[in-house]
Amino acid sequence: MLVELYQYPQFNSAVPNRLPNGVNFCDMVGNVVRAERNRLSGKSFCSDKELEKFLSSPSPRAMWLDSFWWIFHERYQPNKEVQNKLFDRISQNYASLLLHEFKSHYEEALLKRLPSLLSKAVYTSFCCCFPQSWFNTHEFKSDICNTMSLWISGIYPCLQSYNSWDYSELDPERFRREKIILQRRLLKKREFSLFTSKRCISQMSIQNKKIHCLKSPGISSTTEKDSLAKKSLPDSSQTQNVTKEYHGQTLVFRKAAKQVKRISQAREYENMLPKQSYPACKSPELTSNFFNIYGKSPLIVHFLQNYASLQQHGKDVLIVRREKTKSIPESVLTYAEVIDLTLSNMKKRKENFHQLNRLHWNEWKYFDEYLKGLQENFLRDVKNVDQRALEKKKANHMFIQPSSFLEESFDKKRRGSHERETAFLSRTGKLLQEPRSFDISTSKMIQTLKKKGRPVLGLELKELFAQILIIASTSTDALSNVS
Structure with missing residues (x-):
């Protein structure tokens, strides 16, 4: 099958070889x-019977089969001897078709469309004879079309x-697979759309119920509405029955014709198929070439050179x-593919940005x-330090009571200061009772000051007296020495 x-x-040499793998020629003619036929109208450039009769006639049939085997050798098993024999027989059959056979x-119209008909015939033969091979390529199809057109029209x-081309008829196996894949995709899309629509309807109904509950003042209003609805039910049922009868009558009178069904089916198929998208690039530049107005068919030229005396x-x-x-290569992206790529890239970038x-x-x-944990640890440490300080203070207060300690120290200070005052007063009294000794001591100090060459001032005398009083208050031995 490959x-x-x-x-x-x-x-x-007598008869063209049949199609391989037991493929029936009549089935290919039907394809x-x-x-x-036109997909919408179902009509072709001529009647189906005439076209079938033309393709099944001996010369076109022989041209079809020999062209199939010539392209097979050209692409897969090159053999120049067999190809030359096939080309020679194709030229003879084409000349006989033009001169003698078909009227x-x-x-x-048939002769003008003969290159296109043979191209389609060879393509559908390859697709049906070798279903496991892949022929839906630009190279293979353009090779077939160029060969048939150059041979016949030059x-x-x-x-x-x-x-x-209508590939649903020419390549039915591949089209059937693609149709199943498209149907699955459409079913998924419909299921998703139905799910979203049901979800939206449920949300709307919930919102309407909430609004209705908020608007309804009490139970009495709802009962009144129910009673009115029950009253209006028979009238609505009657109107529904009337409309159903009317629609039934219209459906009986209006029956869809076969052509309308064909057109609707063709439109469904067209909607299922992906729309054609053009390549997203500049079109190739036009080149100047020589064109023969009369044209020379290589098949006719070969026939005249070998089988005529002209x-x-x-x-x-x-x-x-x-x-x-x-032509633009197939590797070039179309506008639809570019849009799909940009959308997918945007989606990926959006997901990366979210991540x-x-x-x-x-x-x-x-x-x-982490910062909160550090702050909590710091506050815990501060709290522990403060707590330890408080515990130390509490421990100190437990051993020495501050109130008793302060009272005892205050009493001691008062007693010591009172004793000092009484001793000082007694000593000053003694000094005052002995003025001579005091005057003598002061006069001695004054004389010592005069020997140093300094004047004696009242302030200095006062200071000396104060010093004497201090010394007297400190010790009784110093007072006796001064006196």
Whole structure:
């Protein structure tokens, strides 16, 4: 079932080889006929019977099969001898198709569309004969289209003309898989939308109930409303029955036609398929090339050179025209892909920002807790120090009572000062009773001062007297020596 592993049978010079893996040719013809229909209207450029008759006729059938095997050899198992034989037979069948065979009302339209028909025919044959291989690539499809168009008309087709093909008919297996995947995605989206809508409706109903409870003044108003609703129920049921009957009559009279059903189904399929998005880059520049107005079909040229006796094989009238020769590679991102990438990048950056914000707040929280712990430890230490100081004070007060100690010291001071005063008064009295001795001592001190050459002042005498009184108060031995 893989095209790379298939072994080509020997070339049959009498009849074209059949399609591999037991694929029926008539089924392939049906695929091409259905692919030519318009998805919305269901019509094609000619009737289905005429198109089926044309493709099943001997010459187009032989061209189809030989073109299939020529491309198989060209891409997967190159063999120039077999390819030359196939090309020769294709040219003979094309010449016979133009000269002898097909006569129909749609002859001109069919011959104009022959390159496109053969391209679709070869593509659907590869897809159905080798379903495990992947042919939905730009390279493979453009190779088929270019080969068929160059052989028949001598010019290149429009770039990426295969984008308008109906792959639901040409590649049914791949389209079936993609359809299942799309249906699953749509079901998930619908389930999510239904879940969100139900959630919103439930929230709205809860809010309405709260508002209704706040507005209702009492039970009497609710009972009145219930009674009114019960009265209005029969009328509403009657109106519903009337509307149902009317709609039933309209449905009986209005039946959807087959064409309307086809169009609706086609629109559903189009809505399911992803919309085409163009590549997000500059389009390739137009190049100037020579274009032959009369055109030369390589198949006809080969036939005339080998099987006809004509000396001149037509004319060449060349003009210069600008055309697109380079197509945009598939690796270039489309606008839809760029939008998806930007949205995903924005989402990732948003998540990274939230994570950094969480880390930042967690670090600040840890730092605050650490500071609080330090502060609590410091306050605890201060409290312990204060408590120890208080305990020491309490212990001191327990051993010495301050009130008794103060009274005893105050009494001692009073007793000592009283005794000193009485002794001082008695000693001064004795000195006053002996004025001579006092005058003698003072006169001696004055004389000593005069010998030093200093005048005697009243203030100095007072100071001397005060010193004598102090000495007298301190000791009785000093007073006796002074006297």
